[in-house]
Amino acid sequence: MLQIIKIEWLKVKNYRTFWVFIILSLLSVLAPNFIIHDIFVKRIPKDAQKLLGASVYDFPLVWQTVASIGSYTSGIFGLLLITLVTNEFTYKTHRQNIIDGWERRDFVLSKLFWVVSLALVAFLTSLIAVLIFGGIYGNTPFSFENCHYLFYYLLQIIVMLLLALLLAMLVKRTGLAIILFVGYVMFLEQLLVFIAKRYLGNLGGLFPLQAGDELLPFPVLEKVEKLADPNYKGPYDNEVYLAVLIIYIVLIVWGVFRKMLRSDL
Amino acid sequence: MSTILSLQNISKRYGAVQALSGVSFDIPTNCVFGILGPNGSGKTTLLGIVTDVLKADTGSFTLMDESPSALQRRKIGTLLETPNFYHYLSGYRNLQIVANIKQQSEADIPRVLELAGLTARQHSAFKTYSLGMKQRLAIAAALLGDPQVLILDEPANGLDPVGIAEVRNLIRQLAHSGKTIIMASHLLDEVEKVCTHVAILRKGQLLGSGPVNVVVARDNFIEIGSADNRALAQLIQQHPAFVQLLPAGDGLLQVTFKDAMDPATLNSWCAQQGVWLSHLQMSRKSLETAFLELTNN
Incomplete structure (x- = not known):
């Protein structure tokens, strides 16, 4: 595996697009927090804030805030992954890697390495965001309470990256894969969720990205729902959504291996 | 090791097109083996199956008397169809990737770049190379680690007459040094000048294989x-x-x-x-x- 990681590093080390994407991705985790702070802390009158209780950047709420915001912008990591994978098909280097002496499974492992790496980059950047924004904007001392939200975020981004990987492996062309991915993340899944919730009820919340969103409600919206109904609870326990996310991970990894191991390259 | 490659009953179909039907032949060690056939006869499909980029519908093959795996492919220098490299990386960095996949020392890169006449342009991005230079880089990649077996699919593609003569000389030198070379080509002149053995394909069927003068009787x-x-x-x-x-x-x-x-x-x-x-x-x-x-x- 170390050899595979070294080879992947050689592929991106001098690839400018990769580094531009990485910088944008890091900014996409950090920057929205300035805007959210501006809207929900600075612009809301002090009296109204009291109604909402603790600031969204106070510990322990900041864990949930940063994770929830991150889940909206994490798609950019998916775009980077699609670019890395479809590049191989465009340049036919996926064939050359096998010809030169990789097993087909090594190629899949090399891309799964990026899924894990990018998810960890997103996770660690979010952790830094929690420390920065909780430290600067928050008025409460540091606490690990609620830190599980960041792990939910990690799980959601892994599912999202795996979806991007599967799409890139199936479509192979960069432009089309990116359009389909952006379409799916931005509105297609929302549409499917809307239709499914209408006809199938709560099952509609179990789509891959929606399941993650259900685990990461934005604190203020959750509070508003609880203000309306103090006993408000999501349709399913968190364990259900977690289990569904893990099932998606297993299914997509299986699908990617099956596609790569069986088809002509 | 008596045979480098032994094919048993290999068949492959693309939709309505039968690309290969029941092809079987052996390639002995220390020969220059030409796979001949007109365009579309199944040469590249056959080499694609041998290098695991294509899956045969039926049949099997052995590489160096063993069932095929990445381990054997690392010991074979292969140039299949078109040069496939990362466009944004230089020739040198592309060869670094190949060397690492083959688990060969990067110290061999300057030697193969010199052989391919690319030393002066080794740090230019692959996308700036001419067609001939791309082909030369692919030949350099195939020679990395000095493999005992080479698979060359249309090695003279895109080269000018001087380049073609150079590649021909290089193949002769490699053959003299005891390497086994498997070469697919539709340029019979090229094959006539370097091959000791041939297999002839037409529309996916093997018409014959063996020493050149036995297969193609030329009284x-x-x-x-x-x-x-x-x-x-x-x-x-x-x-x-x-x-x-x-x-x-x-x-x-x-x-x-x-x-x-x-x-x-x-x-x-x-x-x-x-x-x-x-x-x-x-x-x-x-x-x-x-x-x-x-x-x-």
Whole structure:
């Protein structure tokens, strides 16, 4: 595996697009927090804030805030992954890697390495965001309470990256894969969720990205729902959504291996 | 190790097109093995299956007497169809990736770049290379780690006449140094000059395989002429080793004999029969003619 990681590093080390994407991705985790702070802390009158209780950047709420915001912008990591994978098909280097002496499974492992790496980059950047924004904007001392939200975020981004990987492996062309991915993340899944919730009820919340969103409600919206109904609870326990996310991970990894191991390259 | 590659009953279909049907042959060690066939005959499909980028529908093969795996592919230098490299990386960095996949030392990169004549441009991005330079980089990649076996699919593609001659010389040098070279080509001239063995494919079917002169029978023939070719034609058919007589153009006769014929003996025999030859030349059917005869029948 170390050899595979070294080879992947050689592929991106001098690839400018990769580094531009990485910088944008890091900014996409950090920057929205300035805007959210501006809207929900600075612009809301002090009296109204009291109604909402603790600031969204106070510990322990900041864990949930940063994770929830991150889940909206994490798609950019998916775009980077699609670019890395479809590049191989465009340049036919996926064939050359096998010809030169990789097993087909090594190629899949090399891309799964990026899924894990990018998810960890997103996770660690979010952790830094929690420390920065909780430290600067928050008025409460540091606490690990609620830190599980960041792990939910990690799980959601892994599912999202795996979806991007599967799409890139199936479509192979960069432009089309990116359009389909952006379409799916931005509105297609929302549409499917809307239709499914209408006809199938709560099952509609179990789509891959929606399941993650259900685990990461934005604190203020959750509070508003609880203000309306103090006993408000999501349709399913968190364990259900977690289990569904893990099932998606297993299914997509299986699908990617099956596609790569069986088809002509 | 007696055979480098042994194919057993390999078949492959793309939709309605039967790209390969039941192809079986062996490639012995230390030979230059040409896989010949017109465009679309299944050469690249066959090499694609051997290098695991394509999956055969039926059949199996062994590489170096073992079931095929990445381990064997690392020991083979392969250039398949087009040069496939990362466009945004330099030639040198692309070879670094190949060296690491092959688990060979990066220290060999300068040697192969020099062999391919790319030392001066090694740090330029691959996308800035000409077609010929791209092909040279692919040859350099195939030579990394000095493999004992090379698979070259149309190695002269995109090269200018000087480049073609250089590649031909390189293949000869490699063959002399004891390497096994498997080369697919539709350029018969190229194959005729370097191959010791051939397999001939047409529409996915194997027409024959083995040493070049066995597969493509190319009898020696002699071109003769005299003042009276009609008399000469009648006479030559009475020669004890006579097989076939064809007009050769320019008023000459093309005669095939059963055994190798010594021109001096033939000249003397004709003179004894009272016919004096004004033209006598040993000739050999070109591989191209023999190949066309074989693939058209």
